[in-house]
Protein backbone atom coordinates (compact mmCIF):
# COMPACT_ATOMS: atom_id res chain seq x y z
CA UNK A 429 0.00 0.00 0.00
CA UNK A 430 1.19 3.47 -0.79
CA UNK A 431 0.97 5.18 2.60
CA UNK A 432 1.60 8.77 3.61
CA UNK A 433 2.88 9.52 7.10
CA UNK A 434 2.15 12.61 9.14
CA UNK A 435 3.87 13.59 12.37
CA UNK A 436 1.33 15.67 14.19
CA UNK A 437 3.92 17.86 15.91
CA UNK A 438 5.19 18.95 12.48
CA UNK A 439 1.68 19.84 11.31
CA UNK A 440 -0.37 22.90 11.99
CA UNK A 441 -2.94 22.10 14.70
CA UNK A 442 -5.63 22.83 12.15
CA UNK A 443 -4.34 20.25 9.67
CA UNK A 444 -3.87 17.64 12.40
CA UNK A 445 -7.39 18.30 13.67
CA UNK A 446 -8.79 17.89 10.17
CA UNK A 447 -7.10 14.47 9.87
CA UNK A 448 -8.42 13.49 13.30
CA UNK A 449 -12.05 14.36 12.67
CA UNK A 450 -12.05 12.88 9.19
CA UNK A 451 -10.42 9.64 10.41
CA UNK A 452 -12.65 9.09 13.45
CA UNK A 453 -15.86 8.68 11.45
CA UNK A 454 -18.78 8.44 11.48
CA UNK A 455 -19.29 10.11 14.86
CA UNK A 456 -22.62 10.00 16.65
CA UNK A 457 -24.11 13.31 17.66
CA UNK A 458 -25.11 14.03 21.25
CA UNK A 459 -27.53 16.93 21.25
CA UNK A 460 -27.04 18.33 24.72
CA UNK A 461 -29.66 20.23 26.64
CA UNK A 462 -28.37 21.96 29.77
CA UNK A 463 -29.59 24.58 32.22
CA UNK A 464 -27.81 27.34 34.13
CA UNK A 465 -28.31 28.41 37.74
CA UNK A 466 -30.49 31.27 36.46
CA UNK A 467 -32.70 28.86 34.49
CA UNK A 468 -31.18 29.64 31.06
CA UNK A 469 -31.64 26.60 28.84
CA UNK A 470 -29.07 25.72 26.19
CA UNK A 471 -29.15 23.17 23.38
CA UNK A 472 -26.11 22.32 21.23
CA UNK A 473 -24.78 19.35 19.24
CA UNK A 474 -21.53 17.55 20.08
CA UNK A 475 -19.95 14.88 17.91
CA UNK A 476 -17.23 14.26 20.44
CA UNK A 477 -19.81 12.06 22.07
CA UNK A 478 -19.85 8.44 23.02
CA UNK A 479 -20.82 5.74 25.46
CA UNK A 480 -17.87 5.32 27.81
CA UNK A 481 -18.94 2.85 30.47
CA UNK A 482 -21.28 0.12 31.51
CA UNK A 483 -23.15 -1.91 32.58
CA UNK A 484 -24.36 1.18 34.42
CA UNK A 485 -24.66 3.45 31.39
CA UNK A 486 -22.12 6.26 31.24
CA UNK A 487 -21.67 8.73 28.39
CA UNK A 488 -19.44 11.69 27.62
CA UNK A 489 -19.29 14.76 25.44
CA UNK A 490 -16.17 16.85 24.90
CA UNK A 491 -16.59 20.60 24.67
CA UNK A 492 -14.01 23.00 23.28
CA UNK A 493 -13.46 26.62 24.14
CA UNK A 494 -14.66 29.20 21.63
CA UNK A 495 -12.06 31.93 21.07
CA UNK A 496 -10.83 31.19 24.60
CA UNK A 497 -14.24 31.52 26.22
CA UNK A 498 -16.14 28.61 27.71
CA UNK A 499 -19.22 27.47 25.83
CA UNK A 500 -22.66 27.74 27.38
CA UNK A 501 -22.92 23.95 27.69
CA UNK A 502 -19.85 23.74 29.92
CA UNK A 503 -20.86 26.78 31.93
CA UNK A 504 -24.26 25.26 32.55
CA UNK A 505 -23.04 21.85 33.70
CA UNK A 506 -20.57 23.57 36.01
CA UNK A 507 -23.56 25.35 37.57
CA UNK A 508 -26.12 22.51 37.35
CA UNK A 509 -24.46 19.11 36.92
CA UNK A 510 -27.11 17.60 34.69
CA UNK A 511 -27.83 17.30 30.98
CA UNK A 512 -30.09 15.57 28.50
CA UNK A 513 -28.40 13.96 25.49
CA UNK A 514 -30.88 13.77 22.64
CA UNK A 515 -30.36 11.58 19.58
CA UNK A 516 -30.50 13.35 16.20
CA UNK A 517 -32.43 11.57 13.45
CA UNK A 518 -32.81 12.52 9.79
CA UNK A 519 -35.91 14.61 10.51
CA UNK A 520 -34.09 16.77 13.08
CA UNK A 521 -30.87 17.51 11.26
CA UNK A 522 -31.79 21.03 10.10
CA UNK A 523 -32.89 22.07 13.57
CA UNK A 524 -29.81 20.48 15.11
CA UNK A 525 -27.69 22.61 12.80
CA UNK A 526 -29.48 25.82 13.84
CA UNK A 527 -28.74 25.04 17.49
CA UNK A 528 -25.00 24.93 16.76
CA UNK A 529 -25.07 28.67 16.07
CA UNK A 530 -23.17 31.01 18.34
CA UNK A 531 -26.16 32.49 20.19
CA UNK A 532 -25.81 34.69 23.26
CA UNK A 533 -26.00 33.08 26.70
CA UNK A 534 -29.64 32.86 27.74
CA UNK A 535 -30.85 32.97 24.12
CA UNK A 536 -32.86 29.71 23.84
CA UNK A 537 -31.83 27.44 20.97
CA UNK A 538 -35.16 25.64 21.44
CA UNK A 539 -36.91 28.84 20.37
CA UNK A 540 -34.35 29.65 17.67
CA UNK A 541 -34.87 26.26 16.06
CA UNK A 542 -38.62 26.10 16.66
CA UNK A 543 -38.26 23.01 18.81
CA UNK A 544 -40.68 21.93 21.50
CA UNK A 545 -39.19 21.02 24.87
CA UNK A 546 -40.60 18.41 27.24
CA UNK A 547 -39.81 18.45 30.93
CA UNK A 548 -37.39 15.81 32.13
CA UNK A 549 -38.21 13.63 35.12
CA UNK A 550 -34.96 13.27 37.06
CA UNK A 551 -32.94 16.27 35.81
CA UNK A 552 -33.73 19.93 35.31
CA UNK A 553 -32.80 20.49 31.63
CA UNK A 554 -35.70 19.65 29.31
CA UNK A 555 -35.46 17.14 26.47
CA UNK A 556 -36.16 17.71 22.79
CA UNK A 557 -39.75 16.47 22.43
CA UNK A 558 -39.20 15.26 18.86
CA UNK A 559 -35.97 13.37 19.60
CA UNK A 560 -36.46 9.62 19.07
CA UNK A 561 -34.26 8.85 22.08
CA UNK A 562 -33.26 11.13 24.95
CA UNK A 563 -31.01 10.31 27.88
CA UNK A 564 -31.32 12.08 31.20
CA UNK A 565 -27.78 12.35 32.57
CA UNK A 566 -26.31 13.25 35.95
CA UNK A 567 -22.84 14.69 35.42
CA UNK A 568 -20.25 12.86 37.52
CA UNK A 569 -16.94 14.25 36.21
CA UNK A 570 -15.76 17.34 34.37
CA UNK A 571 -12.30 16.52 33.06
CA UNK A 572 -10.03 18.93 31.20
CA UNK A 573 -8.26 17.16 28.33
CA UNK A 574 -4.71 18.26 29.03
CA UNK A 575 -2.87 20.27 26.36
CA UNK A 576 -6.13 20.97 24.52
CA UNK A 577 -8.96 23.47 24.72
CA UNK A 578 -11.39 20.61 25.40
CA UNK A 579 -13.18 19.51 28.53
CA UNK A 580 -14.86 16.14 28.82
CA UNK A 581 -18.19 16.01 30.55
CA UNK A 582 -18.90 12.50 31.82
CA UNK A 583 -22.15 11.38 33.33
CA UNK A 584 -24.47 8.58 34.30
CA UNK A 585 -27.61 8.00 32.29
CA UNK A 586 -30.39 7.84 34.86
CA UNK A 587 -33.34 7.60 32.47
CA UNK A 588 -33.92 6.85 28.79
CA UNK A 589 -36.87 8.18 26.82
CA UNK A 590 -37.42 5.97 23.76
CA UNK A 591 -40.04 6.34 21.06
CA UNK A 592 -42.19 3.25 21.42
CA UNK A 593 -41.87 1.97 17.84
CA UNK A 594 -38.07 1.89 18.08
CA UNK A 595 -37.75 -0.68 20.83
CA UNK A 596 -37.14 -4.27 19.72
CA UNK A 597 -38.16 -7.36 21.71
CA UNK A 598 -34.57 -7.84 22.95
CA UNK A 599 -34.55 -4.35 24.49
CA UNK A 600 -32.35 -2.74 21.84
CA UNK A 601 -33.21 0.09 19.48
CA UNK A 602 -33.92 -0.72 15.84
CA UNK A 603 -31.26 1.22 13.91
CA UNK A 604 -33.24 1.25 10.66
CA UNK A 605 -36.19 2.89 12.36
CA UNK A 606 -33.98 5.23 14.38
CA UNK A 607 -32.40 6.74 11.23
CA UNK A 608 -29.54 8.37 13.15
CA UNK A 609 -27.41 11.08 11.56
CA UNK A 610 -23.66 11.00 12.06
CA UNK A 611 -21.02 13.67 11.71
CA UNK A 612 -18.08 13.36 9.37
CA UNK A 613 -15.79 16.39 9.02
CA UNK A 614 -16.43 19.92 7.86
CA UNK A 615 -20.03 20.19 6.70
CA UNK A 616 -20.35 16.50 5.85
CA UNK A 617 -22.81 14.15 7.51
CA UNK A 618 -23.83 10.54 6.97
CA UNK A 619 -26.94 8.42 7.22
CA UNK A 620 -26.85 4.83 8.38
CA UNK A 621 -25.78 2.57 5.51
CA UNK A 622 -26.45 -1.13 5.08
CA UNK A 623 -26.75 -3.07 8.33
CA UNK A 624 -25.11 -6.52 8.37
CA UNK A 625 -24.54 -9.11 11.08
CA UNK A 626 -21.27 -10.74 12.12
CA UNK A 627 -21.47 -13.38 14.84
CA UNK A 628 -18.59 -13.23 17.33
CA UNK A 629 -16.07 -16.09 17.34
CA UNK A 630 -16.88 -18.79 19.89
Ligand SMILES: Cc1cc2nc3c(=O)[nH]c(=O)nc-3n(C[C@H](O)[C@H](O)[C@H](O)COP(=O)(O)O)c2cc1C
Nearest residue numbers: 472473474475476490491492499500501528529611
Ligand atom coordinates in the same frame (compact mmCIF):
# COMPACT_ATOMS: atom_id res chain seq x y z
C1 LIG B 1 -22.76 18.28 14.20
C2 LIG B 1 -21.96 19.18 15.10
C3 LIG B 1 -21.09 18.62 16.03
C4 LIG B 1 -20.36 19.43 16.91
N1 LIG B 1 -19.53 18.83 17.81
C5 LIG B 1 -18.87 19.58 18.70
C6 LIG B 1 -18.05 18.97 19.69
O1 LIG B 1 -17.91 17.75 19.77
N2 LIG B 1 -17.43 19.78 20.59
C7 LIG B 1 -17.58 21.14 20.56
O2 LIG B 1 -17.02 21.82 21.41
N3 LIG B 1 -18.36 21.75 19.63
C8 LIG B 1 -19.01 21.00 18.73
N4 LIG B 1 -19.82 21.61 17.80
C9 LIG B 1 -20.04 23.06 17.88
C10 LIG B 1 -21.05 23.38 18.97
O3 LIG B 1 -22.30 22.75 18.73
C11 LIG B 1 -21.27 24.90 19.04
O4 LIG B 1 -20.07 25.53 19.42
C12 LIG B 1 -22.38 25.27 19.97
O5 LIG B 1 -22.68 26.63 19.77
C13 LIG B 1 -22.04 24.98 21.41
O6 LIG B 1 -21.97 26.15 22.10
P1 LIG B 1 -22.84 26.50 23.41
O7 LIG B 1 -22.61 25.40 24.41
O8 LIG B 1 -22.22 27.79 23.81
O9 LIG B 1 -24.27 26.59 22.97
C14 LIG B 1 -20.52 20.82 16.87
C15 LIG B 1 -21.38 21.40 15.93
C16 LIG B 1 -22.09 20.59 15.04
C17 LIG B 1 -23.01 21.22 14.03
